[in-house]
Amino acid sequence: MMEKNGHILTISGVTKTFDGVRALDDVSFSVRSGDIKALIGPNGAGKTTLLNAVSGLNPPTKGSVLFEGRDVVGLRTDQIASLGMSRTFQLIRLFTINNATVLDNVLLGAHMHLRPTLLETVFLRGRIKRQEREATAKAMDLLKLVGIEKEAHALPGELSFGSQRLLELARALMTGPRMLLLDEPASGLNDAEVEEFTRLLMTIKQQGITILIVEHNMKLVMNIADDIIVLDFGRKLAEGPPSAICANPDVIEAYLGAQSKECGVTQ
Amino acid sequence: MNALKRYWWLILLAAIAVYPVIGKPSPYRSGLLIFAGIYIILAVGLDLLMGYTGQISVGHAAFFAVGAYTSGILTAKYGFSPAAAMGVGVVFSATLAFLTGRPVLALKEYYLAMATLAFNEIVVTLIIGFEGLTGGASGLRDIPPFTIFGFSLLNHLHYYYFVWTVVVLVIASSIAVVRSPFGRALIAIHSDEQAARSFGVDCAKYKTRAYMLAAVYASIAGSLFAHYMGFIAPDDFGILTSINLLVMLFLGGIGTIFGPALGALFLKLLPEITYQFQDYELLINGIILIVVLVFFPRGLFGIFTALRNKIVPRMGK
Amino acid sequence: MSDISHLVQFLFSGITVGSVYALIAVSLVIVYKVSQLICFAQGEFFVFGALTMTTLVSKGVPVPLAFFLSIIIAMALGALIQQVLIRPMKNTSVGALIVMTIAISLALRGLALLIWGRESHVLPPFSRGEPIQVLGAALQLQILWIVGITTVVLFLIWFFFEKTPAGIAMRACAENPYGASLMGINTQKTTLVAWAWGSGIGALAGMAVAPMLFTQYTSGIMPMVKGFIAMSIGGLGSIVGSVIAGLLLGLVESYTIGLISSKFSDTIVFALLMAVLVFRPNGLFSRS
Numbered sequence: 037m038m039e040k041n042g043h044i045l046t047i048s049g050v051t052k053t054f055d056g057v058r059a060l061d062d063v064s065f066s067v068r069s070g071d072i073k074a075l076i077g078p079n080g081a082g083k084t085t086l087l088n089a090v091s092g093l094n095p096p097t098k099g100s101v102l103f104e105g106r107d108v109v110g111l112r113t114d115q116i117a118s119l120g121m122s123r124t125f126q127l128i129r130l131f132t133i134n135n136a137t138v139l140d141n142v143l144l145g146a147h148m149h150l151r152p153t154l155l156e157t158v159f160l161r162g163r164i165k166r167q168e169r170e171a172t173a174k175a176m177d178l179l180k181l182v183g184i185e186k187e188a189h190a191l192p193g194e195l196s197f198g199s200q201r202l203l204e205l206a207r208a209l210m211t212g213p214r215m216l217l218l219d220e221p222a223s224g225l226n227d228a229e230v231e232e233f234t235r236l237l238m239t240i241k242q243q244g245i246t247i248l249i250v251e252h253n254m255k256l257v258m259n260i261a262d263d264i265i266v267l268d269f270g271r272k273l274a275e276g277p278p279s280a281i282c283a284n285p286d287v288i289e290a291y292l293g294a295q296s297k298e299c300g301v302t303q
Numbered sequence: 304m305n306a307l308k309r310y311w312w313l314i315l316l317a318a319i320a321v322y323p324v325i326g327k328p329s330p331y332r333s334g335l336l337i338f339a340g341i342y343i344i345l346a347v348g349l350d351l352l353m354g355y356t357g358q359i360s361v362g363h364a365a366f367f368a369v370g371a372y373t374s375g376i377l378t379a380k381y382g383f384s385p386a387a388a389m390g391v392g393v394v395f396s397a398t399l400a401f402l403t404g405r406p407v408l409a410l411k412e413y414y415l416a417m418a419t420l421a422f423n424e425i426v427v428t429l430i431i432g433f434e435g436l437t438g439g440a441s442g443l444r445d446i447p448p449f450t451i452f453g454f455s456l457l458n459h460l461h462y463y464y465f466v467w468t469v470v471v472l473v474i475a476s477s478i479a480v481v482r483s484p485f486g487r488a489l490i491a492i493h494s495d496e497q498a499a500r501s502f503g504v505d506c507a508k509y510k511t512r513a514y515m516l517a518a519v520y521a522s523i524a525g526s527l528f529a530h531y532m533g534f535i536a537p538d539d540f541g542i543l544t545s546i547n548l549l550v551m552l553f554l555g556g557i558g559t560i561f562g563p564a565l566g567a568l569f570l571k572l573l574p575e576i577t578y579q580f581q582d583y584e585l586l587i588n589g590i591i592l593i594v595v596l597v598f599f600p601r602g603l604f605g606i607f608t609a610l611r612n613k614i615v616p617r618m619g620k
Numbered sequence: 621m622s623d624i625s626h627l628v629q630f631l632f633s634g635i636t637v638g639s640v641y642a643l644i645a646v647s648l649v650i651v652y653k654v655s656q657l658i659c660f661a662q663g664e665f666f667v668f669g670a671l672t673m674t675t676l677v678s679k680g681v682p683v684p685l686a687f688f689l690s691i692i693i694a695m696a697l698g699a700l701i702q703q704v705l706i707r708p709m710k711n712t713s714v715g716a717l718i719v720m721t722i723a724i725s726l727a728l729r730g731l732a733l734l735i736w737g738r739e740s741h742v743l744p745p746f747s748r749g750e751p752i753q754v755l756g757a758a759l760q761l762q763i764l765w766i767v768g769i770t771t772v773v774l775f776l777i778w779f780f781f782e783k784t785p786a787g788i789a790m791r792a793c794a795e796n797p798y799g800a801s802l803m804g805i806n807t808q809k810t811t812l813v814a815w816a817w818g819s820g821i822g823a824l825a826g827m828a829v830a831p832m833l834f835t836q837y838t839s840g841i842m843p844m845v846k847g848f849i850a851m852s853i854g855g856l857g858s859i860v861g862s863v864i865a866g867l868l869l870g871l872v873e874s875y876t877i878g879l880i881s882s883k884f885s886d887t888i889v890f891a892l893l894m895a896v897l898v899f900r901p902n903g904l905f906s907r908s
Contacts, residue, residue, distance in 0.1 A: 093497055113500040123501055131494035134355060134558050136487070143484070144491050148503030152485040154512045158476050164483060171484075211502060359715050406898045412714045413658050417852045418897045420845070421890040428890065432883040542845070546660075546722055553719040582737075586730025592723035596716065597708060 043102075044069040044215055044246045045090070050099035052085055052270075059085045060096065061270040067215075067263075072237065072247045074257040076281075077267035078291050083250040084126055086267070087217050090248075091123050092116040103215070118148045122208040123217035126250070128200045130192040130207075138195065138203055139188040142175040143168075145210025171210075178206040182236060198229045202236075209240070216240070218249040222256050234259050254292070258282075266291060311611065312561075319467050323460050333459040337531055339571035340466040341524045344473050346551045346563035348520030353549075354558030355481055356513040357493030358408055361416045362423030363548050366518040368540035369396045370525025372430060372437055375446045375535055380436075385449045389526035396522035397515045404511035423542050430537050442536030449530040456530075466527055470564075473520055477560050480516070489513055550588075554595055556602025565603050625756030630878040631871070632754075636763050636832070638870020639770040643825035644847030645854065645862035646777065647818040653857050654793055654814035657706070657717055661725035662822045662847060663840025668728070669694050669823025670830035670839070671736050674743045683746060690827055691820050698819025699812055706815070707808075725840075732837035740834035743827070766828045773821060774863060781859075790814060849893045855903020865904065 043066040052060040060082045067073045088094035092113035179185040182202040264281045266273040373392035377383035449456045456462045491499035555566020577584045676686035751758040780787040793810045854861030876885040
């Protein structure tokens with residue numbers, strides 16, 4: 037574990053090129069342990085690319101990503117996830133094949149703790165059954181936390197869009213992460229749902245989980261972020277506390293524009 | 304009534320057990336059911352790989368061949384006991400699946416289909432090529448019947464019970480697998496490999512494990528086949544057999560365990576009905592499959608569950 | 621025969637077989653490019669082409685007329701299958717699509733059995749005459765026909781895809797179906813045309829070698845598998861790649877059978893395929 041207010045994630049000089057195009061250009065920043073850090077910027081600025089570089093889905097071409105002091109570049113996605121970093125996706129990606137239920141989706145989050153082996157699954161079912169009971173209880177708690185426990189046995193496709201986003205969050209929490217990467221978790225939610233979601237994120241923060249969130253909804257960002265980083269054309273445009281970002285003329289010009297009035301919320 | 308819905312398979316089990324007593328089948332009839340059982344083992348294994356893990360294989364008969372030929376060669380030429388030979392076959396198949404699994408299963412869709420097909424043909428051509436050991440294209444003869452604890456299963460009915468016991472074990476263990484955390488990881492890989500990886504699933508490893516399990520089942524089926532026939536030839540294990548297995552999966556309803564079992568049973572018993580149409584058999588098979596694919600995409604098992612739900616109305620949930 | 625004459629003889633048989641593989645691979649590629657579907661029934665068009673022409677010729681239809689009639693019948697059959705059976709299968713898994721084409725191939729094979737029975741049939745050569753002697757090896761005239769037909773067909777395909785509006789539309793369709801439909805290109809029609817082309821070329825391959833083979837209702841299986849291999853080695857969607865791969869495959873096969881071992885020629889071919897798939901999954905001739 038990192039000491040209080042130490043940096044849980046440090047990204048330095050991360051560059052990602054696709055066919056010669058620089059999607060990320062020498063990006064460096066760090067996230068303090070226990071903070072909520074927001075990553076904002078116009079579409080195509082490289083925000084999702086950055087999350088994918090951190091979580092290993094699409095490793096960076098150059099640069100380093102230190103998670104709790106360990107360079108995770110070069111590790112497989114599943115190895116990085118097992119270190120205690122979990123995520124949600126911009127376009128919801130739930131498991132839907134073979135009638136997998138809402139509960140099944142959350143339970144998959146426990147995979148890295150269960151690590152079921154084939155021989156045990158076929159021959160020695162004692163440990164697995166016991167662990168499965170514990171995992172199911174925890175999964176139900178998380179579904180309750182996000183407020184969709186009544187739909188535990190429904191199929192993900194039967195859920196409303198907002199509930200699917202909550203399900204993704206519950207699944208990510210099930211891994212017992214120390215850090216969450218959230219990719220536009222509030223897009224497509226209505227105002228009431230955003231408010232509910234804001235409260236939820238604060239609860240998660242209180243549990244000591246660090247959050248790096250990509251989000252367009254500035255009201256949400258201003259309400260929760262301790263710190264903001266702005267990307268534009270794959271480069272870091274600005275970094276700092278919300279008040280400073282709101283006052284930054286470059287940021288207003290490149291991104292905030294009409295949304296800059298939302299900045300007033302916390303001030 | 305709910306109990307009926309949940310435990311319908313017990314009725315099935317009872318039917319399997321009492322059929323020989325009540326039906327007094329001819330050796331030909333029980334032979335058909337023995338073949339059906341062997342193919343159920345193959346199809347259920349392939350369903351774990353394709354229906355649950357989402358990895359297509361057009362070469363599953365390769366492991367059927369490995370099991371059959373390991374059993375055949377070791378018992379007919381080297382005096383192994385059938386049970387020991389079957390064990391060697393299982394280890395051999397699992398090892399082969401372990402070694403080829405990673406590179407092959409890294410491929411997707413058509414590329415994977417082609418690679419598995421190639422693997423099947425390599426195994427078959429090697430069998431044909433190494434005549435001295437395998438009997439080549441003309442086949443391997445004089446494979447002794449199966450024996451357990453010195454008790455020879457020469458009688459058709461004995462072998463019928465033996466094969467169907469294995470079938471029940473295979474189905475039961477497959478259900479245990481798919482309803483476990485292990486199975487959940489397979490389903491996650493099938494749904495979205497990248498997302499599965501993001502939740503700590505080592506996809507290459509789990510795909511390979513599913514492949515190995517399917518290979519082990521196929522190998523067992525091969526051993527059972529070799530001892531029942533007493534004679535095996537490469538034709539029994541070519542890509543046409545692999546393709547037949549695919550047909551069984553989709554006919555019965557892929558990704559349901561019981562579906563592919565039903566598909567295998569149906570396709571192996573179908574000749575009983577269609578043999579009187581002789582030359583029309585192939586055409587009829589093709590048309591049945593087309594009709595199922597177009598109108599009943601969830602297969603025969605889908606039809607079966609729909610009917611069951613109609614007769615026994617849904618309770619609760 | 622001298623060593624040289626042997627080598628030349630193997631060259632002839634390699635080119636003959638390779639041309640057939642190339643044609644089938646091309647027929648698969650055309651369908652794949654437009655509908656992202658590999659049709660396992662392609663071997664059946666090979667059989668239908670060969671046997672339809674054999675029947676027509678035996679009934680006294682002149683060879684050129686029988687030739688074109690057989691192609692047209694195969695094209696119509698392919699188009700019909702696409703319209704009635706493949707089109708409704710949109711939005712299904714690759715596995716289900718593969719099994720659908722397998723079902724179609726079973727049905728077609730069954731149909732061929734009913735029409736032509738279990739016997740083998742041979743077509744008379746397209747032209748009569750003694751084999752030409754080349755360096756001590758015998759070059760049958762039919763081989764010239766096969767190579768000629770393959771060349772003409774490949775030229776026509778090139779011309780179609782590069783020079784005609786319909787062909788250019790088809791290419792657009794293959795590269796970006798959604799974009800193509802926005803540009804007003806009728807994707808349904810293009811898919812239909814591709815299937816007709818694919819079936820016609822598959823049939824043509826069967827017809828070209830019919831005088832050198834004993835064709836029966838099951839004869840489509842092996843050419844189809846080899847066509848697949850050529851297509852995969854060439855990199856699924858590449859016409860040029862699969863032509864080269866098809867010829868290469870024919871030559872490798874012919875020389876392995878002749879010089880190394882007839883027993884393991886297929887083992888070598890399939891091992892080659894696996895190696896290409898694992899190490900160069902985009903095909904042997906792809907860049908990077």
